[in-house]
Amino acid sequence: MRILVVGAGAVGGYFGGRLVQAGRDVDFLVRPARAELLNEHGLNIRSVDGSTENIRVRAVTKDQLTADYDLVLLSVKSYGLEGAVEDLAPAVGPRTVVVPFLNGMRHLDVLVERFGEDRVYGGVCMVMTRLDERGGIVEVGKMGELVYGPLSDSPVIGLDQVHGALEEAGFTARPTKEIRQEMWDKWVFLASLGAVTCLMRAPIGRVNRAPGGSEFSAGMFAEAIAVATAAGYPPSDRIRGFADKVISDTERETSTSMYWDLTHDNPVEGDHIVGDLVARGRELGVPTPLFSLARTHLSVYSAARG
Ligand SMILES: NC(=O)C1=CN([C@@H]2O[C@H](COP(=O)(O)OP(=O)(O)OC[C@H]3O[C@@H](n4cnc5c(N)ncnc54)[C@H](OP(=O)(O)O)[C@@H]3O)[C@@H](O)[C@H]2O)C=CC1
Ligand SMILES: CC(C)(CO)C(=O)C(=O)O
Known part of the structure; x- marks a missing residue:
């Protein structure tokens, strides 16, 4: 492959x-x-334990694609999606599948419209990594899982083959026939944790230690769960369990890539992760006052960056 x-x-x-x-x-x-x-110079990956590996890799530019x-x-980040789709299109033939993470x-x-449902999978990644100033990868928390599955019943490359290419490569690789559910589950979790920590400008433990903090976190999760449920993807027990843990966590410095970007003056994916949840809530008649506040907050931040 x-x-x-x-x-x-x-x-x-x-x-x-x-x-x-x-x-x-x-x-x-x-x-x-x-x-x-x-x-x-190759690609550097620094693991949580502090060790760094240098990996020889093959990098190509868009004009070299076949x-x-x-x-x-x-x-890519959501704000780079359109450009990336244009750039990668020459690499997508009749028997290519695109798996977004x-x-x-x-x-x-966007991907289905461009490439057709049979050539697009859904995907979820669980990882905590950042880029350092020289483009090296820094793992800031131990995770490392990819979940993937076809959107259609007749993908041009089957799930077994995709799994064969991704399994046993030093991370957990999990094929699924229920990828939309998996993506909604991750979205509920990530959007809630991201909106809480970005609005309060603090990791979750510090938010929950403040008076009313835990109730605020619970309110955010409740809105996301209500939108997902109305959309036909009620969160799994596993995700509800994670949500309960996060809402009652007063210790940990847990946050998200969105919070990292906000606190490092990077562009944030506010529209894609938070704004879209508000838009879907509105379409489905589900009120999302806390998410709306977070969306406005992130839009003001983005506008100030120019
Ligand atoms: N980081 C994390 O811990 C997690 C992130 N995610 C999600 O994963 C997605 C990716 O995030 P992340 O990897 O952190 O983002 P990064 O900003 O670290 O990486 C995105 C990369 O995409 C490159 N890129 C953008 N457009 C193009 C293009 N047209 N052609 C080639 N390369 C391009 C950028 O390159 P350049 O330097 O040239 O701009 C950049 O290196 C996001 O949706 C994020 O929410 C999910 C789970 C965890
Ligand atoms: C919550 C987490 C770390 C899980 O991968 C994530 O998706 C993010 O920070 O963007």
Whole structure:
């Protein structure tokens, strides 16, 4: 299986690097500056235990793409989605599937419209990684799981084959026939945790220790759960269990990639992760006052960045 990883960022670099280490046939689609760096110096991954591995990788730019990849793993931020879809399109042939690992849901519509349902999978990634100033991948919490599954009943590449390409590569790889449910579950969890920590500008433990903090967190989760339920994807018991743990957590410094971006003056995926939940709530007649507040907050932040 020929694999193209689009975006050698915190997620793509981490999972793509592990796939290379496992001997898979992987190219990274990156922009010219990053291509030069990667091809010359390789990709660094620093693990939670502090050890760093340097991995030799093959970086390509959009003009070098040919339509003979089997699997395209898409791991850009939502605000880079449109550009990335244009750039990766030449890599998608009649027997290629695109598997996105963005948080949220809306990118599925964009990809299905462009490539057709049979060539798009859904995907979820669980990982806590950041980019350092030299483009190295830094693991800030121990996780490492990919979940993936077809959107249609007749994908051009079957789930077994996709799983064969991703399994046993140093992270948990989980195929599923219920990928939309998995994506909603992750979205409920991530959007709630992200909205709480971004609005309060603090990790979850500190929020919950404040007077009214835990009730505020519970209110945010309740809104996301109500939207998901109205959309036909009531969260699984597993996700409800995670939510209960987060709501009562007064110790941990847990936050999200969105909070990291907000506190490091990076662009945030507020529209894709929070705004879209508000929009779907409105369509479904589910009130989301706390999420609306978070959306406005993040929009003001984004506008100030220009
Ligand atoms: N980081 C995390 O812990 C987690 C992140 N996620 C989700 O995963 C998704 C990706 O996030 P993350 O990896 O952190 O983001 P990063 O910003 O670290 O990486 C995105 C990468 O995409 C590259 N990129 C953007 N557009 C293109 C393009 N047209 N061609 C080639 N490369 C491109 C960027 O390259 P350049 O440097 O050239 O701009 C950048 O390196 C997001 O939706 C996020 O919410 C999910 C779980 C955990
Ligand atoms: C919650 C978490 C860490 C899980 O992967 C995540 O998705 C994010 O921070 O974007």
